[in-house]
Amino acid sequence: GAVVSQHPSRVICKSGTSVKIECRSLDFQATTMFWYRQFPKQSLMLMATSNEGSKATYEQGVEKDKFLINHASLTLSTLTVTSAHPEDSSFYICSARVPGLVGYEQFFGPGTRLTVL
């Protein structure tokens, strides 16, 4: 499958600081990437769709001014959690949608575990 990387894998920060997470497609170009959040013992929840060269589209209930998404190139999307608070502590995972043999498939990066103190 397609390879998606994320950096950093783990970050601990103080409340009120901003954290940037990078998502890269390593062996393909991705015009669309997705950002998910997963709280302990819960399933993945889609936060936003990142579109190369245009604004991201956010799911209902996700604050676009808090979770800034930039998709400046075909291989890189970034998620910035601004003024992070303890309730933002979660597992953030990006994915990219690529054509498979029959239809499109989504492959996930390894995730970034954010802990806000």
Next chain:
Amino acid sequence: QKEVEQNSGPLSVPEGAIASLNCTYSDRGSQSFFWYRQYSGKSPELIMSIYSNGDKEDGRFTAQLNKASQYVSLLIRDSQPSDSATYLCAVERAGNKLTFGGGTRVLVKP
């Protein structure tokens, strides 16, 4: 009614047996369906995709789709302890977005 529903488990299976996982979805217009495996603390890994009614086999895994019944299943044959994980059913909706079920935890006992 949740958009994608799965039994949370745990589903306990003896080593070498068949694990059977089920998933139902509410959007009758959905066309693309996926099974992901997620180990604790890791991100999801795609193991199967299925787009048309019937069975699709890949190694020890078989996915089954019945669009009329809005039902997707996954069979894991010859279950191994390394198959112990949470299995997520995902359905693609408008905008190429995936909606995930809550996941079924599978425990394969030696």
